[in-house]
Amino acid sequence: MTDKAQKPSTRLIAVTLDEASIGHSTPDIEHERATAIWDLVEDNAFFPCGDPGTGPYALHISLMDNRLVFDIKREAGEQVVQHHLSLTPFRKVVKDYFLVCESYYAAIRTASPSQIEAIDMGRRGLHNEGSELLRERLKDKVEVDFDTARRLFTLVCALHWKG
Template identity: 70%
Template sequence: MSGTGRTNARLIDIEFDESIGRSTPDIEHERAVAIFDLLEENSFQPAGDTGSGPYRLRLALADARLVFAISRETGEPVVTHILSLTPFRRIVKDYFLVCESYYEAIRTSTPSQIEAIDMGRRGLHNDGSQTLLDRLAGKIELDFDTARRVFTLICVLHWRG
């Protein structure tokens, strides 16, 4: 969904339901960076929406599911999608293990070792982003870079949950 006339197919606000709560400073930092990056540049539109964006997104957790409540800029509800977090558990767990290795490697390893771990970390992040794209197909249209940023939020929320 690149460029051509779809500038309103984007998110302008992300809000967290009280079900998500707060976490450690490191996790909160990751969340803030992901939200900032996501709002700076994204491509996001509910599939088949005949109205127009931009959109607001409210995220909530309910019974191991992530709730995407999408509304227009005015607050008018558009659609709510509920996404099971189960398909993400293994990849999020693996991603966090590799991230821990990466942060440890930064302190003690050679640049080539750090680069190898980082490549694995990025690969897992890409796998999670593709899983997200697949799970949202036919529900929400987003590009891969947007999926990467949303997957970062899922990681933070999954860790929290």
Template identity: 60%
Template structure:
């Protein structure tokens, strides 16, 4: 199924995320697998994304992502450090999916060590399905605030999961 792409003009003119900063106070040291997933998600986000705050001009943006008082905070500023917008979202709609994703990731990382390739593939398919579900919820929560495509939402969900790890 193809996702609609937000503001294709923004992509053509070079707008989007140029940096993603995770609030160190919101994140705890986690497993090497989660740390690797987080680093890859940030790298991939910066390399390719569709990220456009609604009602803002096409520009290069920096996203500060944090969890404050059990709320997800998207603080967006321009590359030249001008505040653009801050959106505070409840984590409640994501709690169950994050818990499910955490359980299936544990199973996946354990399977990598001991399971057959077909077992690993089956668990990975389930993991990707739960990840897509979380990404869709995140897209819905950002609707009308920040336009993102599914690939960007998937990478953002990975970071939300990494931030949620502290809890």
């Protein structure tokens, strides 16, 4: 990522998830989503490729016709670009990530600390894999650093959390 990504004009200042895409869920899941959005807005590097860099940007994430939609606007609401990404490449890593997360949450109640740590390492590894996949899918569309990709991948997963 270039030095440009460190400027206030090349970052996200707002992120929303489409309510119709996520449906109803438990208060715990809602809290997880809110935390993920807060973390992303607090620390990110985000720059739509080809844009003159007149951000900051607002991002609305939704699912439409089996596609992940990144709707990017300027702070004042002016449309910048909308990217549609196929969900197919994400299916396996998201499915595996959720399976490991279920194991992790079950292990917290009964497993030894070393077992929990091993499961958590697997969970983080899958999260990293999904983050790199997202960066690759956004290549030539939106520049993001690895930490921003991790936070965005968390939100991609949040669209699938049904509680």
